[in-house]
Amino acid sequence: MPEFPEVNVVIKKLELRTLGKTIKSVDVLREQTIEGDLDHFKKTLQGSTISSFEQIGKFIVFHLSNQNVIISHLRMEGKYFFKEENAPLGKHDLVVFHFVDNTKLVYNDTRRFGRMSVESESNYKDVPPLCNVGPNPFEMKDASLLEKAYKNKSIAIKTALLDQSIMAGLGNIYTDEVLYITKVHPETPAKMVSRSKLEEILQASKEVLLAAMKAGGSTIHSFTSEEGITGDFQVQLQVYGKRNSACPRCGTKFRKIFVNGRGTTYCPKCQKNPGIPALFGITGPIGAGKSTVCELIAKHGFKVLDCDKIVHELYKTKEMQDKLSRIIPGLKIVNNDIDRAWLKSFLIKFPNKKAQLEKVVHKEVVDVVENELKHSKQPVLVEAAFLFETDLYVLCDKTIFVNVDQKKQFSNLESRNDDIGKALLLNSNFDYSNMKKATYVINNDKNIANLEKQVDAIFCK
Numbered sequence: 001m002p003e004f005p006e007v008n009v010v011i012k013k014l015e016l017r018t019l020g021k022t023i024k025s026v027d028v029l030r031e032q033t034i035e036g037d038l039d040h041f042k043k044t045l046q047g048s049t050i051s052s053f054e055q056i057g058k059f060i061v062f063h064l065s066n067q068n069v070i071i072s073h074l075r076m077e078g079k080y081f082f083k084e085e086n087a088p089l090g091k092h093d094l095v096v097f098h099f100v101d102n103t104k105l106v107y108n109d110t111r112r113f114g115r116m117s118v119e120s121e122s123n124y125k126d127v128p129p130l131c132n133v134g135p136n137p138f139e140m141k142d143a144s145l146l147e148k149a150y151k152n153k154s155i156a157i158k159t160a161l162l163d164q165s166i167m168a169g170l171g172n173i174y175t176d177e178v179l180y181i182t183k184v185h186p187e188t189p190a191k192m193v194s195r196s197k198l199e200e201i202l203q204a205s206k207e208v209l210l211a212a213m214k215a216g217g218s219t220i221h222s223f224t225s226e227e228g229i230t231g232d233f234q235v236q237l238q239v240y241g242k243r244n245s246a247c248p249r250c251g252t253k254f255r256k257i258f259v260n261g262r263g264t265t266y267c268p269k270c271q272k273n274p275g276i277p278a279l280f281g282i283t284g285p286i287g288a289g290k291s292t293v294c295e296l297i298a299k300h301g302f303k304v305l306d307c308d309k310i311v312h313e314l315y316k317t318k319e320m321q322d323k324l325s326r327i328i329p330g331l332k333i334v335n336n337d338i339d340r341a342w343l344k345s346f347l348i349k350f351p352n353k354k355a356q357l358e359k360v361v362h363k364e365v366v367d368v369v370e371n372e373l374k375h376s377k378q379p380v381l382v383e384a385a386f387l388f389e390t391d392l393y394v395l396c397d398k399t400i401f402v403n404v405d406q407k408k409q410f411s412n413l414e415s416r417n418d419d420i421g422k423a424l425l426l427n428s429n430f431d432y433s434n435m436k437k438a439t440y441v442i443n444n445d446k447n448i449a450n451l452e453k454q455v456d457a458i459f460c461k
C-alpha cells in the first residue's frame with residue numbers, strides 16, 4: 001500500500017507528465033471507482049486543464065483550470081500510466097483521461113479499491129473525504145495537537161498514529177520505524193505517552209518521511225513513461241519486516257506482534273510498555289529453592305507465574321498434544337493429558353528430541369506469560385528454568401538467579417521426594433553461565449531468614 005512518501009513521488013511523476021494538459025474526454029470502465037455522480041464527473045472534467053497538484057495525507061488532488069478538483073486515493077494497488085492515445089488498454093485499466101494532444105493518463109488498479117471523485121475548488125477541503133484528513137507532520141510546529149487528541153485515549157499509540165484524521169502521513173511501515181527510533185512500545189496506551197515523547201515522535205515522523213521522500217525522489221530522475229506512475233522505491237528500513245533480526249542498538253531479536261490487526265515489529269528491550277506492570281524473571285538450577293524465593297517475593301505484591309504449571313496446563317490442550325505428537329512418536333496421553341512421567345523417560349532416552357519439544361512449548365509459554373502480564377493489575381514474577389533461553393528474558397525488566405551449593409540442592413530435592421538421579425540428569429544441560437546475565441543473584445546456602453534478607457534487600461530499595 002503506498003504511504004505518504006510514495007504518494008508524494010507519484011504526484012511528482014504526474015506533474016512531470018500531465019501538468020498543463022487539457023482533458024478532451026474521460027472514459028470510466030468501472031463505475032464503482034468514481035464516487036458521486038458519474039455524468040457530473042465526466043462533464044466537469046471535459047475541457048479543463050490540469051493546473052497543479054496537491055497532496056493531502058495520502059490523497060492526490062488534481063487542481064483544474066475550471067475551479068474544480070479531482071481527488072484520487074490509490075488505496076492498495078492503484079497506479080497511473082501515461083500513454084500515447086493509440087496505446088492499447090490493459091485488463092485492470094479503470095479510468096482513462098484523454099488529452100487533446102493525443103496522449104492519455106490511465107488509472108490502473110488490480111485490487112480495485114482505489115477511489116476518485118470531483119469536488120469544487122471552493123470547498124473541497126470542507127467535505128468528505130478531505131475534511132477527515134488531519135495535518136501532516138510537516139504542517140505541525142509542535143505536538144500540542146497530538147497531546148490533545150490522545151489525552152483520553154487508551155488505544156495503542158500505534159493505532160492512534162495510524163488514525164489519519166489526527167495526523168496524516170504515517171502508515172504501517174513508517175509508524176513502526178518512528179516508534180523504534182523513539183523507543184516507544186507500539187502497544188503503549190496513547191494517553192500514557194508523555195508530551196516530550198510526542199515531540200520526539202513528531203520529529204522522528206518528519207525525519208523518516210523526509211528520508212523516504214528523498215529516496216523516492218531519486219527515482220523520478222530516471223522515470224520513463226513506459227513504467228507505471230507508482231511510488232515504488234527502496235528505502236532503508238530499520239525495523240519494519242525485520243522480525244528475528246538483531247536490534248542494531250541492543251542486539252535483542254526483533255519481535256512481531258499484531259496491534260489492532262496490523263503486523264508490528266519492535267525491539268522488546270528498547271521499547272518497553274509503561275502501560276503494563278513490571279515483569280521480573282527468576283531462574284536457577286533444579287532444587288535451588290526458587291519456589292521458596294518466589295513466596296518471599298510474592299509478599300512484595302508480586303503475582304507469581306510458575307512456568308512448570310503453565311506447561312502442565314498446555315499439555316492438557318488438544319492443540320499442544322497434536323503439535324507434540326508430530327515430534328514425539330507414540331506420545332502417551334492418559335485421561336486427556338500427556339503422561340509426564342512417560343515423557344520424562346522418553347526425553348532421557350532421546351535427548352535430541354528435547355530441543356525440538358522445547359522450541360514448541362517455550363513459545364507457547366511466552367505467549368501465556370505475555371497475556372497474563374497484559375491483564376495483571378500487579379507486578380508479575382515469572383519462574384522458569386529456561387528463562388534466559390527464551391523471549392521471557394527480553395520481556396523481563398529484571399532477572400533473579402537463585403544459586404545453590406550441591407549439599408543444599410540435594411537436601412532440597414530429597415525433601416521433595418524427587419528421584420534425584422533423574423532430576424539431575426534431565427537438568428544436566430542447565431547453563432550456569434547465565435548467572436552473569438542476571439540482574440540479581442540470590443545465594444540459597446544458609447537458612448530462610450537469610451533468604452528473606454536477600455529478597456528484602458532487592459525489593460525494599
Ligand SMILES: [Zn+2]
Nearest residue numbers: 247250267270
Ligand atoms: Zn533494542
